[in-house]
Amino acid sequence: MSQKTTLRQFLKANEANLPAPLSELDHLLHSIARTAKTVHAHVTRAAITDLYGTAGSSNIQGEEQQKLDVLANTLFVTTFRESNLVCVVGSEEEEEIILMDNNDAEYVVAMDPLDGSSNIDVNVSIGTIFSVFKRKSEKGTKPKVEDVLQKGTEQLIGGYVLYGTATAFVFTTGNGVHIFTYDPKGGEFLLTHTNLEIVKDSKTYSCNEGGFLGFTEGVKKYIDFCKEEGDYKARYIGSLVADFHRNMLKGGIFIYPSTQKTPKGKLRLLYECNPLAFIAEQAGGKAYDGRVRIMEIEPESLHQRTTYYVGSANMVDKALELIETHE
Numbered sequence: 001m002s003q004k005t006t007l008r009q010f011l012k013a014n015e016a017n018l019p020a021p022l023s024e025l026d027h028l029l030h031s032i033a034r035t036a037k038t039v040h041a042h043v044t045r046a047a048i049t050d051l052y053g054t055a056g057s058s059n060i061q062g063e064e065q066q067k068l069d070v071l072a073n074t075l076f077v078t079t080f081r082e083s084n085l086v087c088v089v090g091s092e093e094e095e096e097i098i099l100m101d102n103n104d105a106e107y108v109v110a111m112d113p114l115d116g117s118s119n120i121d122v123n124v125s126i127g128t129i130f131s132v133f134k135r136k137s138e139k140g141t142k143p144k145v146e147d148v149l150q151k152g153t154e155q156l157i158g159g160y161v162l163y164g165t166a167t168a169f170v171f172t173t174g175n176g177v178h179i180f181t182y183d184p185k186g187g188e189f190l191l192t193h194t195n196l197e198i199v200k201d202s203k204t205y206s207c208n209e210g211g212f213l214g215f216t217e218g219v220k221k222y223i224d225f226c227k228e229e230g231d232y233k234a235r236y237i238g239s240l241v242a243d244f245h246r247n248m249l250k251g252g253i254f255i256y257p258s259t260q261k262t263p264k265g266k267l268r269l270l271y272e273c274n275p276l277a278f279i280a281e282q283a284g285g286k287a288y289d290g291r292v293r294i295m296e297i298e299p300e301s302l303h304q305r306t307t308y309y310v311g312s313a314n315m316v317d318k319a320l321e322l323i324e325t326h327e
């Protein structure tokens with residue numbers, strides 16, 4: 001077995017391409033990787049340690065928080081606070097921005113601490129999704145919500161962790177997409193895929209068709225198109241990070257459109273759609289809200305939702321074409 005590259009070695013070797021000082025990004029990414037190992041440990045033992053089930057509280061989205069939602073949120077917030085690099089965090093699990101008590105810090109994080117919450121108790125892949133920005137407000141002053149409300153094009157890092165059959169740490173700093181797989185034996189994340197490219201075309205579509213009757217005309221046409229082609233496969237895990245990861249590796253399109261229940265879409269722009277859009281684009285894919293490039297959307301609120309069409313470029317183009325024609 002060839003010697004695999006560690007995260008530290010990879011960052012050092014790519015120092016020239018990093019959007020910020022190596023020492024800072026190395027520290028930040030290792031802090032996220034270390035916390036991902038802790039979440040991995042909790043996830044794999046959750047049935048044993050009574051970490052399945054609800055926490056008895058709801059988040060701003062009105063969703064019942066799972067125990068692991070709350071635990072992952074606490075672990076990552078603590079990590080960012082202790083990193084002394086992050087001044088403010090926006091989290092799915094907290095209504096307001098979370099100040100890190102370090103106004104001299106320069107980085108901003110938006111995160112979905114635990115993605116795929118409905119799959120926690122049934123042992124199906126779940127994840128963590130995050131974006132890293134540079135603050136907009138002046139160093140030394142109290143950060144503001146505007147520091148988190150930044151367009152996807154402003155991201156320094158877009159990343160996720162997938163807690164699946166293996167635990168994978170996937171990110172881009174604007175210089176390709178790279179996957180580090182966790183080796184429980186050595187305790188390290190090791191480079192297993194570099195400069196990932198998503199195929200332009202594929203035959204896999206991923207969408208919760210349970211809401212089909214409430215879909216708009218163009219979306220219905222695209223789903224029908226996939227079915228009429230005859231050899232397309234429908235794949236839907238119900239964890240965004242897992243559906244996205246599969247499509248990144250095998251090609252495909254993930255769609256979360258407007259539905260009667262979620263007229264503006266369900267997924268959150270800042271800490272679900274933007275980080276994955278950055279990764280998709282860096283791998284040669286596309287990410288739109290049905291009309292506008294996701295990373296061009298000007299955020300207005302911390303938990304704003306958007307419709308989402310992401311994945312293989314030609315498949316996203318086809319969906320956009322049918323939406324434009326029929327809506």
Ligand SMILES: O=P(O)(O)OC[C@H]1O[C@](O)(COP(=O)(O)O)[C@@H](O)[C@@H]1O
Pocket residue numbers: 063092112114115116117118208238239240241266
């Ligand atoms: O159950 P639905 O409506 O298909 O929604 C599933 C989607 O909701 C999510 O679970 C929302 O994310 P959270 O679990 O972080 O709230 C996505 O992971 C997934 O793609």
Ligand SMILES: [Mg+2]
Pocket residue numbers: 112114115116240272
């Ligand atoms: Mg989520």
Ligand SMILES: [Mg+2]
Pocket residue numbers: 069092112113114115116117
């Ligand atoms: Mg979540």
